[in-house]
Amino acid sequence: MRRWLTGLMLGLACHAGVAAESYHIEFAHAATVQHLLTLAPPQRLHGIPGVHIERHGQEYVLRSGELGRRDVAESMARRAAGRLPSTPRVVSASGGQSTVLSMRNTAQSALLPLQVPIEGAAPARPAAAVPPAAAPAPSPAAAAGVDEATLWHWLAARKLHEYDRALFADPDRRIPPRMAALRDDLEAEAVLAGGEVNAVRTLLRERPATVSCRRPDRVERAATLLDAAADPDAALALYRRVLVACRSPRKRIDNLYLASALLDHDSAETLIAAEAAGGRRDAASEERFQTLRHQRGMDRLSRLDPASPEAAAALEAESAAIVRRREADGADLGGWIRYQQGDIASAQRWFARAVDWRPELADARYGLALMAFKLGRLDEADRLAEVAAKEGAPAAKSLRADIAVQRAVAANRAGQFALSQQWLDESENLGADPHPMRALRAWNRYGLHDFAAAAPLFGALYRDSGDLDSARGYVLSSLALERWDALQRELDGGSGTLTDEYHARESERLAGRELYLAAQARVAALDGRPAQADAPVMGAIASPSVNGGLAFSSQSGDDGTSRLTTRSQALGAEYIAGPRYLDVQYRTVWLDAGTAPAQAAIGSMLAGGRFAGTGSATSAELQQVAARWGEEGWLGWELGVAATQGGDAATGFEGMARLRQQTGNGYWELQASRRAVEESVLSWRGLSDPANPAAHWGAVTRNGVGVRLFDALGGNWGMSLAASQELLMGDNVANNQAWHLALGLGHDLKPAGYRYATLGPQLSVEGYRYNQSHYTWGQGGYYSPQSHVFVGGGLQWLSVDGRRWQWRGSLAAGYSQDRQAAVLYRDASSQTLSFAGSSHYGPAANVQLSAAMQLAAHWQLSATAAASASPGNSRQWQGSLNLRYLFDARSAVFSRDLPADAGSATSVAVY
Numbered sequence: 001m002r003r004w005l006t007g008l009m010l011g012l013a014c015h016a017g018v019a020a021e022s023y024h025i026e027f028a029h030a031a032t033v034q035h036l037l038t039l040a041p042p043q044r045l046h047g048i049p050g051v052h053i054e055r056h057g058q059e060y061v062l063r064s065g066e067l068g069r070r071d072v073a074e075s076m077a078r079r080a081a082g083r084l085p086s087t088p089r090v091v092s093a094s095g096g097q098s099t100v101l102s103m104r105n106t107a108q109s110a111l112l113p114l115q116v117p118i119e120g121a122a123p124a125r126p127a128a129a130v131p132p133a134a135a136p137a138p139s140p141a142a143a144a145g146v147d148e149a150t151l152w153h154w155l156a157a158r159k160l161h162e163y164d165r166a167l168f169a170d171p172d173r174r175i176p177p178r179m180a181a182l183r184d185d186l187e188a189e190a191v192l193a194g195g196e197v198n199a200v201r202t203l204l205r206e207r208p209a210t211v212s213c214r215r216p217d218r219v220e221r222a223a224t225l226l227d228a229a230a231d232p233d234a235a236l237a238l239y240r241r242v243l244v245a246c247r248s249p250r251k252r253i254d255n256l257y258l259a260s261a262l263l264d265h266d267s268a269e270t271l272i273a274a275e276a277a278g279g280r281r282d283a284a285s286e287e288r289f290q291t292l293r294h295q296r297g298m299d300r301l302s303r304l305d306p307a308s309p310e311a312a313a314a315l316e317a318e319s320a321a322i323v324r325r326r327e328a329d330g331a332d333l334g335g336w337i338r339y340q341q342g343d344i345a346s347a348q349r350w351f352a353r354a355v356d357w358r359p360e361l362a363d364a365r366y367g368l369a370l371m372a373f374k375l376g377r378l379d380e381a382d383r384l385a386e387v388a389a390k391e392g393a394p395a396a397k398s399l400r401a402d403i404a405v406q407r408a409v410a411a412n413r414a415g416q417f418a419l420s421q422q423w424l425d426e427s428e429n430l431g432a433d434p435h436p437m438r439a440l441r442a443w444n445r446y447g448l449h450d451f452a453a454a455a456p457l458f459g460a461l462y463r464d465s466g467d468l469d470s471a472r473g474y475v476l477s478s479l480a481l482e483r484w485d486a487l488q489r490e491l492d493g494g495s496g497t498l499t500d501e502y503h504a505r506e507s508e509r510l511a512g513r514e515l516y517l518a519a520q521a522r523v524a525a526l527d528g529r530p531a532q533a534d535a536p537v538m539g540a541i542a543s544p545s546v547n548g549g550l551a552f553s554s555q556s557g558d559d560g561t562s563r564l565t566t567r568s569q570a571l572g573a574e575y576i577a578g579p580r581y582l583d584v585q586y587r588t589v590w591l592d593a594g595t596a597p598a599q600a601a602i603g604s605m606l607a608g609g610r611f612a613g614t615g616s617a618t619s620a621e622l623q624q625v626a627a628r629w630g631e632e633g634w635l636g637w638e639l640g641v642a643a644t645q646g647g648d649a650a651t652g653f654e655g656m657a658r659l660r661q662q663t664g665n666g667y668w669e670l671q672a673s674r675r676a677v678e679e680s681v682l683s684w685r686g687l688s689d690p691a692n693p694a695a696h697w698g699a700v701t702r703n704g705v706g707v708r709l710f711d712a713l714g715g716n717w718g719m720s721l722a723a724s725q726e727l728l729m730g731d732n733v734a735n736n737q738a739w740h741l742a743l744g745l746g747h748d749l750k751p752a753g754y755r756y757a758t759l760g761p762q763l764s765v766e767g768y769r770y771n772q773s774h775y776t777w778g779q780g781g782y783y784s785p786q787s788h789v790f791v792g793g794g795l796q797w798l799s800v801d802g803r804r805w806q807w808r809g810s811l812a813a814g815y816s817q818d819r820q821a822a823v824l825y826r827d828a829s830s831q832t833l834s835f836a837g838s839s840h841y842g843p844a845a846n847v848q849l850s851a852a853m854q855l856a857a858h859w860q861l862s863a864t865a866a867a868s869a870s871p872g873n874s875r876q877w878q879g880s881l882n883l884r885y886l887f888d889a890r891s892a893v894f895s896r897d898l899p900a901d902a903g904s905a906t907s908v909a910v911y
Contacts, residue, residue, distance in 0.1 A: 151175070155182055160190065184210045192221045197229040204238065211238070213246030213255060220258040227262060236267045243271060249285035257292060268296070294321045298330060306340035328358035335367045344374050362391035369399055378403050378410075401432035408440060417447035442473055451480040462498060471501035479505065482664060500529050510632075511536040511801075513662055514895045518579040518632040537802070540888035541896075542576040549862075549882030555679070556874040560596025560618050561775045564680055570882075583628040591647070593618040593681045604691040604777045605827045611776075612690035618681045622646035626654075634662045644676065647685025649699035649731060652676060666710040666718070675702045677728065682781030686731055689777060700730035700772075700780045702738075716748040718758065728772070733780045737769040744794065755895075757797040762812055764790045774835055776825045783873050788818040790844060790870075801894040807851035808898050816844035818872045840872030852897040857889035864899045 146166045154163040163183060167173060188210035191203045200222050204211055211218045219242050223235040239259045246252045256275060260268040272293060281289055297318045304311040315337050322330035335350035348371040354364030369384035382403045389396035408423035421444050428434050442457035455477035461470035475498070507522035520538050548571045557563035570587035596602055596618065601611050623645045630638030640656040656673040677683040677700040686698030706724030713719055721743055728736040742765075746758030768784035775781050792814015799806050822837035846868035853861050862884065867877040880899065 148175075148179075151179065155179065155186060158186060158190070160186060188218060192218060192225070195225060197225050197231070200225050201234075208241075211242075213242050213248065213251045216251065216254040216258050219255055220262060223259070223262055232264065232267065236263060236270070239263070239271055240274075243275065249279065249281040252279060253281070253285050253288045253292070256289070260292060260296060265300075272296070290321075294318060294325075297321075298333070301337070302333060306337040311337050312341055323353070326357045328354045328361050328364065331357065332361060332364040332367065335364065335371075339367070339371065344371055347371050348375070360391060362388050362393035362396070365391060366393035366396045366399065369396065373399060373403055373406070378407055397430055398432075401427045401430035404430060405432060405437065405440075408437070412440060412444060412447065415447065417444040420444045439469060439473070442470075446473060446477055446480075449480075451477045455481060455483075466497050468497060468501055471498045472505060474498070475502050475505045479509070480664075500526055507536055510634075511538070513667075514801075515579075515632040515636070515662075516541050516801075516894050516896050517576060517581060518634075518636075521578040524578075538894065539892060540886070540890045541894055542578075543886045543888035543890060544573070544575045545860075545884050545886045546573045547571070547882055547884040549880060551878070551880035553876070553878035555876045557680075558597075558600075559594035560600050560602065561593065561682075561781065562680060562773075562874065563594055565592045565594075566590065579633055580631045581629070585624075585626045587624050587626075589622040589624065589646075591620040591622065591681050591684065600775075601825075601833065602775045603687065603689040603697075604695075605825070605831050605833060606691055607829070607831075609831060609833070618687065620647035620681055620685050622685060630658075636660045636662075644685070647681070647699075648688045648696050649686040652685070652699060652701070654701070663711075665712040668709040669707065671706045671708070671724075673702070673704060673706075676700070677702055677780070677782045679783060680775075680781040682775055682779075683730070687775075695732070695777075697732035697777055698730055698781060700728055700733055700782060703727045703729060704738075706740075716750065717760075718746050718748065720744040720746070728768075728780065728782075728784075730780055732778065734770065734772065734778055736772050736780065736784060738766065738784065740764075740766040746794070746796065753800055755798045755800055757795070759795050760793065762790070762792055762794045762814065764788075771821045771823050771835075771837075773820065774823055774825070776833065777827070778825075779823070785818040785820045785872065788816070788873075790814055790816045792844070798895060802892045804892060805851065805853040806893045806895065806898065807849065808895065809847070809849045811845075811847045813843070813845040815842070816870045816872075817841035820872070838872065842871040844868075844870035846870075850898045850900075852893045854890060854893050857891070858886045860884040860886065860890075860893060860897060862897065862899055 151163055151166060154160070154166075160183065167175070184207055188203055188207065191199045204222065211222050213219075219238065223238050226232070226235040226238065239255065242255055243252055246255065252275065256271060259271055263271070275289065276293075279289075297314060301311065301314045301318060304314060315334050318330065319334065321327075322334060331350050331354035335347045335354060338344075338347035338350055348368065351364050351367040351371060354361055355368055358364070365384055366388040369381045369388055372378075372381035372384060382400060385396045385399045385403065389400065404423050404427035408420045408427065411417070411420035411423060421441065424434075424437050424441060424444075427437065438457065438461055442454050442461065445451075445454035445457060455474060458470050458473035458477055461467075462474050464470075503522045503525050507519040510516075510519035510522065516538055519536055520542050523536065523538070549569070551566070551568045551570070553564075553566045555562070555564045566589055568587050568589040570585055572583065572585035574581060574583045576582075599611060602618075603612065606612055624642060626640065626642035628638060628640045630636065637660070638656070638658045640654075642654040644652045644654070654674050654676060656671070656675070658669060658671045660667055660669040676685075681687065682698040683700045684698075686696055689695040689697065704724050704726030706722065708720075708722045710718060710720045722740070723742075724740045726738045726740075728738060742763070744760060744762045746760035749757045749759060751757050765788070766785075767787045769786075770784065771786065772780035772782060772784045790812075792812055794810060794812040796810045798808045817840070819839045820837055823835040825833040825835065846866070848864070848866040850864040851862065855861050860883070862882045863880065865877075865879045867875075869875040882899065884897075
């Protein structure tokens with residue numbers, strides 16, 4: 001992560017007593033610098049921040065170490081080069097990390113000091129006066145008689161062989177200490193320059209003073225040769241000896257800098273630890289020592305895996321020094337490490353420090369933008385990334401493209417599909433790859449209801465990848481286009497991802513229509529494959545069960561005739577196989593109309609205009625067996641039959657057939673039925689004529705056909721319509737005809753926790769050809785107005801499925817008006833009795849509630865309650881309670897567990 005730029009190669013004269021070779025300064029290629037970076041952090045160049053000196057072979061390396069800022073590195077390097085006798089000039093340049101500066105000087109006098117203050121290098125010493133050579137150098141034969149000037153000449157010319165012969169020929173000759181020291185220094189230089197490791201070992205053994213603390217450069221060269229000869233232990237031992245003997249804190253630190261650049265990490269750490277434990281340092285040396293340790297720590301930090309625990313611990317150790325020194329590059333590195341550790345907030349703080357300390361550091365500003373992006377602050381991230389891109393951060397443009405993509409995703413989730421498309425266009429303009437965004441574009445088209453465009457996009461995606469998401473989009477788009485046959489042809493031969501997704505989406509759509517058995521059958525077909533993860537979870541909704549319950553109802557009216565109280569108890573069972581079900585019920589019903597008052601007009605008229613029904617009681621006990629058999633699906637059907645015994649009528653039979661077709665926005669339904677008119681004892685099971693007990697009349701049935709439909713109009717509005725035509729027949733009762741029409745409009749309020757809650761106007765109209773509401777012979781004893789109109793409003797609701805309890809309800813209130821025609825009764829003897837007509841109007845209301853609760857894994861409890869009141873049609877209320885045992889464990893209830901209404905809680909032959 002840490003990007004060091006190129007270094008500077010600086011050839012320096014080794015000693016101030018000889019003429020220097022030509023030297024040069026240049027930016028080295030990045031590969032060279034990378035090699036040099038295997039060394040430990042180098043020495044600092046005084047007065048120029050970010051520039052360092054290290055020794056490499058026979059050359060010094062001047063390295064500019066500004067992290068990630070090439071322009072700053074070059075600027076610092078030029079400042080360093082400005083301290084040389086000549087200013088370098090740019091002679092060539094190439095891309096990447098290689099830029100060349102070069103300078104060539106002719107040979108110069110060794111007396112000319114080099115003006116680069118390198119800590120650890122020997123300072124230029126004043127040159128001793130070299131006597132002019134008055135005569136040619138003496139021959140070896142005359143060595144014994146040479147004078148001191150000649151000896152100086154030989155030393156200056158590095159003719160150590162001649163110098164040693166002269167002294168060997170004159171062993172008693174006393175020479176100045178300075179000359180002896182120079183001779184040892186020249187020998188040390190020659191040995192070190194020769195590079196022969198055995199000679200170096202001999203030098204260290206016989207003349208250790210020449211390679212000592214005062215000459216860090218020689219120590220470093222000798223250690224380099226030992227290390228190159230695969231003897232790192234000798235190099236470490238050399239530095240240990242030198243540092244132990246060194247009394248100068250400044251020189252010790254100089255040697256430590258060079259040792260840390262040469263030795264392996266553990267060896268260098270051994271020397272640094274020894275210095276930390278036992279070395280005594282002045283303030284300046286302490287600062288340099290801590291700088292060395294910090295540089296080594298940062299160098300190690302830059303090499304660690306940023307996501308590793310070691311990197312986290314190393315950053316923690318160096319963080320105080322980074323902050324104290326206001327190191328922008330270190331803060332930048334800290335930001336990336338914290339980011340890789342997953343600590344976005346901490347990474348953001350590090351990047352903010354880096355930008356604060358060096359505003360032009362584009363890499364840190366890019367990091368700051370990335371952290372804002374990760375935190376979801378897209379506007380801030382885009383603003384920072386735009387600035388970073390202008391400052392040269394190469395990844396900033398790509399980040400802006402990613403930000404545009406995230407804005408597109410957010411717009412899609414918010415339902416702003418057109419805006420999402422615009423952001424996708426922007427991301428592509430910024431260089432984003434459009435290929436991964438094809439799915440989002442397809443879903444935007446789907447959200448815009450452009451199914452014709454979405455289907456081929458999803459189809460192409462599915463053919464490329466075969467993934468669930470594209471399969472889902474293709475299935476949904478095809479279903480929205482009602483391409484049933486085409487979709488079936490494209491399914492993968494009954495198996496495969498597309499087929500699985502078709503089953504999953506079909507189960508979802510079926511569950512949305514409350515067709516849970518059909519939905520569960522689709523889920524079961526997935527058999528645990530991946531698509532099942534996105535299918536509705538309905539548990540053991542198809543579990544067989546048994547149930548038992550009680551019900552009660554009361555209808556106001558005249559005793560013995562229109563008043564009716566019922567009690568019932570029931571036992572039943574349900575078996576389910578896939579989308580099909582079979583439900584069987586047995587119930588006992590007790591009917592009670594009370595005792596008729598004196599002169600109640602019931603049955604045939606006796607002579608004199610009297611009725612024999614005076615004081616009679618009307619009640620009955622019924623036994624009923626009923627069954628329903630049906631199948632749920634887009635085209636569902638149901639058949640029902642029932643047989644009833646009891647009362648004064650023979651066994652009565654009822655039946656029902658229903659066909660329902662689901663459509664894209666609703667459904668339509670056709671029905672045909674034969675049902676008992678359960679409004680009075682007379683209409684339900686009939687009565688014996690009080691005047692002639694052998695004669696029976698009543699037991700009326702409704703025989704009719706009907707149609708119902710529902711359509712979602714859009715904008716959360718829906719419309720419902722129901723219409724039917726009936727023929728009413730009974731025993732010794734005049735036939736009657738009736739029609740019914742109901743129209744409703746509802747707006748779904750979509751409250752939380754409810755599948756729907758619709759509110760809207762309602763209108764219902766019905767009419768009977770004859771008024772059959774009386775109880776004389778030939779009448780049916782049921783409400784049959786010639787016209788009845790209700791106008792009002794209604795609210796229907798159903799709470800969400802899949803919870804421990806659920807409830808459904810409806811409430812209607814408005815204005816009702818009816819009209820009943822007059823009735824003229826005439827018996828066989830031509831006696832007549834006239835019943836006046838009537839008309840009623842006023843407020844009317846009704847409410848129905850049903851609920852179910854999962855008591856335990858195998859037990860459910862359901863209940864209903866209803867009440868109604870209207871002018872001309874009495875007041876009614878009813879309720880029921882039912883307990884159900886499930887053979888398979890369940891944890892939640894669904895709407896099919898709810899009784900349809902209070903009257904059907906224990907009855908199965910319903911309309």
